[in-house]
């Protein structure tokens with residue numbers, strides 16, 4: 574039994590390594606070298622760990638998801654709008670050390686009418702684009718689907734919380750399950766046509782009480798669509814909480830944040846680390862620091878420059894405040910953030926957090 578188990582583990586490890594190697598090959602070893610070099614420079618220039626920023630492509634969205642603050646009109650300083658191509662161009666020209674840009678946050682990136690130009694420019698400058706926070710993929714032109722493949726968009730998390738139309742619609746109000754699957758199939762068609770592995774496609778399933786029974790079916794569908802499968806716990810536990818915790822634990826290994834933290838020995842969704850390794854910038858240039866913040870900004874990187882905002886007194890103070898080194902201050906966005914008290918009860922070690930996240934990315938590759 575044990576020999577069989579270890580053979581199985583060995584073969585899945587070999588498979589993972591082969592997969593990682595083929596991704597690295599397509600990603601380009603030179604690309605990896607430049608990312609490492611620019612990461613070292615970024616550490617001195619911006620005090621950033623790595624060479625990544627989060628720059629929201631669009632805070633507009635056509636769906637009305639049940640617990641989305643923007644759908645409820647609580648936009649705060651995020652507002653509604655999209656990243657202009659000219660702002661993106663200036664930003665990448667002024668910050669050539671930034672090699673990875675995460676485009677998704679509150680809205681749907683595909684509602685940005687200038688997205689194709691952004692993707693093409695990023696490709697020509699060897700910048701890796703990702704949508705790890707998630708997209709709904711309901712309405713996307715065929716030229717954009719083709720551009721994602723042709724210009725090597727790196728990874729897309731597609732939010733699909735169900736394995737059937739009726740379940741999907743409960744949370745993703747106004748969404749069209751079939752249209753999402755059709756768009757995934759079109760991306761697969763172009764990947765096949767151009768012989769590409771990118772973008773890596775990931776089925777992201779937020780677990781609710783109303784959809785937990787469809788976890789096994791969704792996993793199977795993701796496999797059929799040549800996608801990876803990840804789950805997220807609902808961030809607002811008052812809405813449709815998990816009903817059968819034992820079943821969910823059997824399916825994904827954990828059913829609550831506490832389960833996750835105890836099992837993995839790390840924080841679930843450590844947003845605060847973003848201040849160190851992938852600061853969030855709003856579509857209009859406001860530096861938000863993390864993807865949660867809708868309260869106060871740290872200046873505007875399009876007007877004042879990224880380096881000056883990241884080295885500002887307020888930003889530096891915030892990092893110390895999160896580590897418990899200085900007293901909470903009212904003008905800091907974290908002051909009245911629900912995560913602040915929670916994060917203070919844990920120990921924040923930014924470098925360790927980043928390394929763990931990197932390890933996670935490699936494990937999931």
Ligand code: SF4
Nearest residue numbers: 845863907910912913
């Ligand atoms: S405490 Fe809140 S606002 Fe501050 S970095 Fe963490 S998640 Fe963001």
